[in-house]
Amino acid sequence: MEKDNLRKELKVSAIENGTVIDHIPSNNVFQVIKILNLDEVDNQILFGTNLESQKMGKKGIIKVRNKYFASDEINKIALVAPTATLIVIKNFEVAEKKKVAVPDKVEKFIKCFNPNCITNHENIPTRFYVIDKTDLKLSCHYCEKITAKNNMTFMP
Amino acid sequence: MEKDNLRKELKVSAIENGTVIDHIPSNNVFQVIKILNLDEVDNQILFGTNLESQKMGKKGIIKVRNKYFASDEINKIALVAPTATLIVIKNFEVAEKKKVAVPDKVEKFIKCFNPNCITNHENIPTRFYVIDKTDLKLSCHYCEKITAKNNMTFMP
Numbered sequence: 001m002e003k004d005n006l007r008k009e010l011k012v013s014a015i016e017n018g019t020v021i022d023h024i025p026s027n028n029v030f031q032v033i034k035i036l037n038l039d040e041v042d043n044q045i046l047f048g049t050n051l052e053s054q055k056m057g058k059k060g061i062i063k064v065r066n067k068y069f070a071s072d073e074i075n076k077i078a079l080v081a082p083t084a085t086l087i088v089i090k091n092f093e094v095a096e097k098k099k100v101a102v103p104d105k106v107e108k109f110i111k112c113f114n115p116n117c118i119t120n121h122e123n124i125p126t127r128f129y130v131i132d133k134t135d136l137k138l139s140c141h142y143c144e145k146i147t148a149k150n151n152m153t154f155m156p
Numbered sequence: 157m158e159k160d161n162l163r164k165e166l167k168v169s170a171i172e173n174g175t176v177i178d179h180i181p182s183n184n185v186f187q188v189i190k191i192l193n194l195d196e197v198d199n200q201i202l203f204g205t206n207l208e209s210q211k212m213g214k215k216g217i218i219k220v221r222n223k224y225f226a227s228d229e230i231n232k233i234a235l236v237a238p239t240a241t242l243i244v245i246k247n248f249e250v251a252e253k254k255k256v257a258v259p260d261k262v263e264k265f266i267k268c269f270n271p272n273c274i275t276n277h278e279n280i281p282t283r284f285y286v287i288d289k290t291d292l293k294l295s296c297h298y299c300e301k302i303t304a305k306n307n308m309t310f311m312p
Contacts, residue, residue: 029195030189030195033186039185039186041206042206043206044204044205044206044207045203045204045205045206046202046203046204047201047202047203047204048200048201048202048203049200049201050197050198050199050200050201051200
Protein backbone atom coordinates (compact mmCIF):
# COMPACT_ATOMS: atom_id res chain seq x y z
CA MET A 1 0.00 0.00 0.00
CA GLU A 2 2.76 2.38 0.92
CA LYS A 3 4.61 1.41 -2.23
CA ASP A 4 1.51 2.17 -4.26
CA ASN A 5 1.25 5.62 -2.76
CA LEU A 6 4.87 6.30 -3.53
CA ARG A 7 4.40 5.24 -7.10
CA LYS A 8 1.38 7.44 -7.58
CA GLU A 9 3.19 10.50 -6.40
CA LEU A 10 4.89 11.99 -9.43
CA LYS A 11 7.96 13.42 -7.86
CA VAL A 12 11.50 14.28 -8.64
CA SER A 13 13.98 12.20 -6.67
CA ALA A 14 16.38 13.44 -4.04
CA ILE A 15 19.93 14.49 -4.81
CA GLU A 16 22.93 13.94 -2.56
CA ASN A 17 24.72 17.23 -3.18
CA GLY A 18 23.67 20.19 -5.22
CA THR A 19 21.01 22.83 -5.63
CA VAL A 20 17.25 22.60 -5.72
CA ILE A 21 15.23 25.47 -7.13
CA ASP A 22 11.68 25.00 -5.98
CA HIS A 23 8.42 26.93 -6.41
CA ILE A 24 9.14 28.13 -9.92
CA PRO A 25 5.99 29.26 -11.76
CA SER A 26 5.29 26.38 -14.15
CA ASN A 27 5.28 28.61 -17.22
CA ASN A 28 8.75 29.90 -16.48
CA VAL A 29 10.74 26.73 -15.91
CA PHE A 30 12.31 26.85 -19.36
CA GLN A 31 13.21 30.52 -18.96
CA VAL A 32 14.96 29.67 -15.69
CA ILE A 33 16.84 26.86 -17.43
CA LYS A 34 17.94 29.31 -20.12
CA ILE A 35 18.92 32.06 -17.67
CA LEU A 36 21.09 29.66 -15.68
CA ASN A 37 22.48 28.05 -18.88
CA LEU A 38 21.42 24.64 -17.60
CA ASP A 39 21.00 23.48 -21.19
CA GLU A 40 24.76 23.68 -21.54
CA VAL A 41 26.16 22.08 -18.39
CA ASP A 42 27.38 18.54 -17.86
CA ASN A 43 25.82 18.15 -14.41
CA GLN A 44 23.00 15.74 -13.86
CA ILE A 45 19.78 17.71 -13.81
CA LEU A 46 16.21 16.78 -13.01
CA PHE A 47 13.33 19.06 -13.86
CA GLY A 48 9.64 18.87 -13.26
CA THR A 49 6.92 21.17 -14.55
CA ASN A 50 3.22 21.43 -13.80
CA LEU A 51 3.69 19.60 -10.51
CA GLU A 52 1.03 20.01 -7.86
CA SER A 53 1.78 22.58 -5.20
CA GLN A 54 -0.33 23.42 -2.17
CA LYS A 55 1.00 26.97 -2.17
CA MET A 56 0.98 27.72 -5.88
CA GLY A 57 -1.47 25.36 -7.56
CA LYS A 58 1.14 24.34 -10.07
CA LYS A 59 4.86 24.68 -9.85
CA GLY A 60 8.12 23.72 -11.43
CA ILE A 61 11.22 22.38 -9.76
CA ILE A 62 14.83 22.02 -10.89
CA LYS A 63 17.47 19.89 -9.19
CA VAL A 64 21.09 20.22 -10.23
CA ARG A 65 23.54 17.70 -8.92
CA ASN A 66 26.94 18.82 -7.63
CA LYS A 67 26.42 22.44 -8.56
CA TYR A 68 26.11 25.52 -6.37
CA PHE A 69 25.24 28.96 -7.63
CA ALA A 70 26.61 32.36 -6.63
CA SER A 71 23.94 34.73 -5.30
CA ASP A 72 24.13 37.14 -8.22
CA GLU A 73 23.82 34.25 -10.64
CA ILE A 74 20.76 32.77 -8.95
CA ASN A 75 19.10 36.12 -8.30
CA LYS A 76 18.73 36.72 -12.02
CA ILE A 77 15.92 34.20 -12.01
CA ALA A 78 13.95 36.37 -9.57
CA LEU A 79 12.83 38.37 -12.61
CA VAL A 80 10.92 35.42 -14.05
CA ALA A 81 10.44 33.36 -10.91
CA PRO A 82 10.04 35.71 -7.94
CA THR A 83 8.43 32.92 -5.89
CA ALA A 84 11.43 30.60 -6.27
CA THR A 85 13.13 29.08 -3.26
CA LEU A 86 16.77 28.10 -3.40
CA ILE A 87 17.76 25.04 -1.41
CA VAL A 88 21.37 23.97 -1.02
CA ILE A 89 21.69 20.24 -0.40
CA LYS A 90 24.70 18.64 1.22
CA ASN A 91 24.73 14.91 1.91
CA PHE A 92 20.95 14.71 1.33
CA GLU A 93 20.32 17.36 4.00
CA VAL A 94 19.15 20.94 3.55
CA ALA A 95 22.25 23.02 4.25
CA GLU A 96 20.69 26.36 3.32
CA LYS A 97 17.32 27.61 2.18
CA LYS A 98 16.46 31.07 0.95
CA LYS A 99 14.16 33.02 -1.32
CA VAL A 100 15.59 34.45 -4.48
CA ALA A 101 15.89 38.23 -4.44
CA VAL A 102 15.56 40.66 -7.32
CA PRO A 103 19.10 41.95 -8.01
CA ASP A 104 20.18 45.62 -8.14
CA LYS A 105 21.52 45.35 -11.66
CA VAL A 106 20.52 43.19 -14.60
CA GLU A 107 22.76 42.46 -17.53
CA LYS A 108 22.39 40.82 -20.91
CA PHE A 109 19.30 38.67 -20.90
CA ILE A 110 16.52 41.29 -20.97
CA LYS A 111 15.80 43.44 -24.01
CA CYS A 112 15.47 47.20 -23.65
CA PHE A 113 11.89 48.27 -24.31
CA ASN A 114 12.97 51.38 -26.21
CA PRO A 115 13.23 50.55 -29.93
CA ASN A 116 15.69 53.42 -30.38
CA CYS A 117 18.05 52.24 -27.66
CA ILE A 118 21.56 51.55 -28.90
CA THR A 119 21.36 47.99 -27.51
CA ASN A 120 18.67 47.27 -30.09
CA HIS A 121 20.84 48.40 -32.97
CA GLU A 122 24.39 47.51 -32.09
CA ASN A 123 25.88 44.42 -30.58
CA ILE A 124 25.99 45.85 -27.06
CA PRO A 125 24.68 43.77 -24.15
CA THR A 126 21.85 45.44 -22.26
CA ARG A 127 22.42 46.81 -18.77
CA PHE A 128 19.75 47.96 -16.36
CA TYR A 129 19.42 49.31 -12.83
CA VAL A 130 16.46 47.91 -10.93
CA ILE A 131 14.57 50.95 -9.63
CA ASP A 132 11.50 49.09 -8.36
CA LYS A 133 11.94 45.56 -7.08
CA THR A 134 8.28 44.94 -6.28
CA ASP A 135 6.73 46.08 -9.53
CA LEU A 136 9.90 45.25 -11.47
CA LYS A 137 11.02 48.40 -13.19
CA LEU A 138 14.39 48.50 -14.89
CA SER A 139 16.12 51.69 -15.94
CA CYS A 140 18.38 51.31 -18.98
CA HIS A 141 22.00 52.30 -18.44
CA TYR A 142 22.21 53.60 -22.01
CA CYS A 143 18.91 55.29 -22.88
CA GLU A 144 17.48 55.69 -19.35
CA LYS A 145 14.05 54.48 -20.47
CA ILE A 146 12.13 52.23 -18.11
CA THR A 147 11.47 48.62 -19.06
CA ALA A 148 8.69 47.26 -16.83
CA LYS A 149 7.28 43.83 -16.10
CA ASN A 150 4.54 44.04 -18.73
CA ASN A 151 6.89 44.91 -21.57
CA MET A 152 9.83 42.77 -20.57
CA THR A 153 11.12 40.36 -23.17
CA PHE A 154 13.94 37.93 -22.78
CA MET A 155 16.78 37.44 -25.19
CA PRO A 156 16.87 34.01 -26.78
CA MET B 157 20.30 0.16 3.74
CA GLU B 158 17.92 -0.36 0.87
CA LYS B 159 16.48 3.09 1.46
CA ASP B 160 19.97 4.55 1.29
CA ASN B 161 20.61 2.92 -2.04
CA LEU B 162 17.37 4.23 -3.39
CA ARG B 163 18.20 7.74 -2.29
CA LYS B 164 21.60 7.65 -3.88
CA GLU B 165 20.22 6.69 -7.23
CA LEU B 166 19.33 9.88 -9.01
CA LYS B 167 16.31 8.82 -10.94
CA VAL B 168 13.13 10.18 -12.37
CA SER B 169 10.05 8.70 -10.74
CA ALA B 170 7.45 6.49 -12.34
CA ILE B 171 4.30 7.79 -14.00
CA GLU B 172 0.93 6.09 -13.96
CA ASN B 173 -0.17 6.89 -17.51
CA GLY B 174 1.68 8.63 -20.25
CA THR B 175 4.77 8.52 -22.41
CA VAL B 176 8.40 8.01 -21.56
CA ILE B 177 11.07 8.97 -24.05
CA ASP B 178 14.26 7.25 -22.98
CA HIS B 179 17.82 7.08 -24.32
CA ILE B 180 17.91 10.61 -25.65
CA PRO B 181 21.48 11.87 -26.25
CA SER B 182 22.08 14.21 -23.29
CA ASN B 183 22.96 17.17 -25.48
CA ASN B 184 19.68 16.97 -27.34
CA VAL B 185 17.11 16.83 -24.54
CA PHE B 186 16.17 20.48 -24.93
CA GLN B 187 15.83 20.13 -28.70
CA VAL B 188 13.46 17.21 -28.17
CA ILE B 189 11.44 19.31 -25.71
CA LYS B 190 11.24 22.08 -28.30
CA ILE B 191 10.33 19.75 -31.20
CA LEU B 192 7.49 18.22 -29.18
CA ASN B 193 6.41 21.65 -27.85
CA LEU B 194 6.67 20.34 -24.31
CA ASP B 195 7.49 23.83 -23.08
CA GLU B 196 3.93 24.80 -23.93
CA VAL B 197 1.78 21.97 -22.57
CA ASP B 198 -0.07 21.75 -19.27
CA ASN B 199 0.82 18.11 -18.64
CA GLN B 200 3.07 17.19 -15.79
CA ILE B 201 6.51 16.54 -17.18
CA LEU B 202 9.69 15.20 -15.67
CA PHE B 203 13.02 15.47 -17.44
CA GLY B 204 16.48 14.31 -16.61
CA THR B 205 19.70 15.05 -18.43
CA ASN B 206 23.21 13.68 -18.07
CA LEU B 207 21.92 10.58 -16.33
CA GLU B 208 24.10 7.52 -16.28
CA SER B 209 23.36 4.94 -18.92
CA GLN B 210 25.03 1.58 -19.39
CA LYS B 211 24.34 1.69 -23.11
CA MET B 212 25.09 5.31 -23.88
CA GLY B 213 27.37 6.62 -21.14
CA LYS B 214 25.10 9.59 -20.58
CA LYS B 215 21.49 9.96 -21.53
CA GLY B 216 18.43 12.09 -21.13
CA ILE B 217 14.91 10.98 -20.33
CA ILE B 218 11.54 12.71 -20.58
CA LYS B 219 8.33 11.53 -18.93
CA VAL B 220 5.05 13.15 -19.87
CA ARG B 221 2.03 12.34 -17.77
CA ASN B 222 -1.30 11.61 -19.45
CA LYS B 223 -0.06 12.30 -22.94
CA TYR B 224 0.37 9.99 -25.92
CA PHE B 225 1.99 11.00 -29.17
CA ALA B 226 1.08 10.14 -32.74
CA SER B 227 3.83 8.29 -34.64
CA ASP B 228 4.53 11.15 -37.04
CA GLU B 229 4.76 13.56 -34.15
CA ILE B 230 7.21 11.44 -32.17
CA ASN B 231 9.27 10.42 -35.19
CA LYS B 232 10.33 14.00 -35.73
CA ILE B 233 12.66 13.61 -32.77
CA ALA B 234 14.53 10.81 -34.58
CA LEU B 235 16.44 13.58 -36.37
CA VAL B 236 18.05 14.78 -33.15
CA ALA B 237 17.67 11.65 -31.04
CA PRO B 238 17.95 8.58 -33.27
CA THR B 239 18.71 6.39 -30.25
CA ALA B 240 15.48 7.33 -28.46
CA THR B 241 13.07 4.69 -27.24
CA LEU B 242 9.40 5.45 -26.87
CA ILE B 243 7.59 3.75 -24.02
CA VAL B 244 3.84 4.01 -23.57
CA ILE B 245 2.80 3.57 -19.94
CA LYS B 246 -0.66 2.51 -18.87
CA ASN B 247 -1.42 1.95 -15.20
CA PHE B 248 2.31 1.91 -14.36
CA GLU B 249 2.92 -0.90 -16.86
CA VAL B 250 4.73 -0.78 -20.19
CA ALA B 251 1.94 -1.03 -22.77
CA GLU B 252 4.17 -0.47 -25.79
CA LYS B 253 7.84 0.05 -26.47
CA LYS B 254 9.47 1.01 -29.74
CA LYS B 255 12.39 2.82 -31.29
CA VAL B 256 11.77 6.13 -32.96
CA ALA B 257 12.10 6.03 -36.72
CA VAL B 258 13.27 8.75 -39.08
CA PRO B 259 10.15 9.99 -40.93
CA ASP B 260 9.72 10.21 -44.71
CA LYS B 261 8.95 13.91 -44.67
CA VAL B 262 10.07 16.69 -42.36
CA GLU B 263 8.27 19.97 -42.02
CA LYS B 264 8.93 23.27 -40.32
CA PHE B 265 11.57 22.81 -37.69
CA ILE B 266 14.70 22.35 -39.80
CA LYS B 267 16.28 25.18 -41.78
CA CYS B 268 17.13 24.68 -45.44
CA PHE B 269 20.90 24.72 -45.90
CA ASN B 270 20.69 26.70 -49.15
CA PRO B 271 20.92 30.43 -48.35
CA ASN B 272 19.08 31.23 -51.59
CA CYS B 273 16.13 28.96 -50.82
CA ILE B 274 12.81 30.79 -50.72
CA THR B 275 12.19 29.46 -47.19
CA ASN B 276 15.12 31.57 -46.00
CA HIS B 277 13.68 34.75 -47.47
CA GLU B 278 9.94 34.50 -47.18
CA ASN B 279 7.74 33.32 -44.39
CA ILE B 280 7.28 29.84 -45.82
CA PRO B 281 7.70 26.78 -43.59
CA THR B 282 10.42 24.43 -44.76
CA ARG B 283 9.53 21.05 -46.21
CA PHE B 284 11.88 18.18 -46.93
CA TYR B 285 11.85 14.63 -48.24
CA VAL B 286 14.16 12.29 -46.37
CA ILE B 287 16.27 10.64 -49.06
CA ASP B 288 18.74 8.92 -46.74
CA LYS B 289 17.54 7.80 -43.33
CA THR B 290 20.87 6.42 -42.12
CA ASP B 291 23.10 9.34 -42.96
CA LEU B 292 20.21 11.79 -42.69
CA LYS B 293 19.91 13.60 -45.97
CA LEU B 294 16.94 15.84 -46.59
CA SER B 295 15.95 17.08 -50.00
CA CYS B 296 14.21 20.46 -50.01
CA HIS B 297 10.75 20.52 -51.59
CA TYR B 298 11.35 24.06 -52.88
CA CYS B 299 14.97 24.33 -54.01
CA GLU B 300 15.84 20.59 -54.17
CA LYS B 301 19.18 21.17 -52.41
CA ILE B 302 20.28 18.56 -49.87
CA THR B 303 20.49 19.47 -46.22
CA ALA B 304 22.58 16.85 -44.43
CA LYS B 305 23.29 15.98 -40.82
CA ASN B 306 26.45 18.10 -40.57
CA ASN B 307 24.77 21.28 -41.81
CA MET B 308 21.39 20.82 -40.18
CA THR B 309 20.19 23.65 -38.00
CA PHE B 310 16.99 23.79 -36.07
CA MET B 311 14.55 26.66 -36.04
CA PRO B 312 14.17 28.35 -32.70
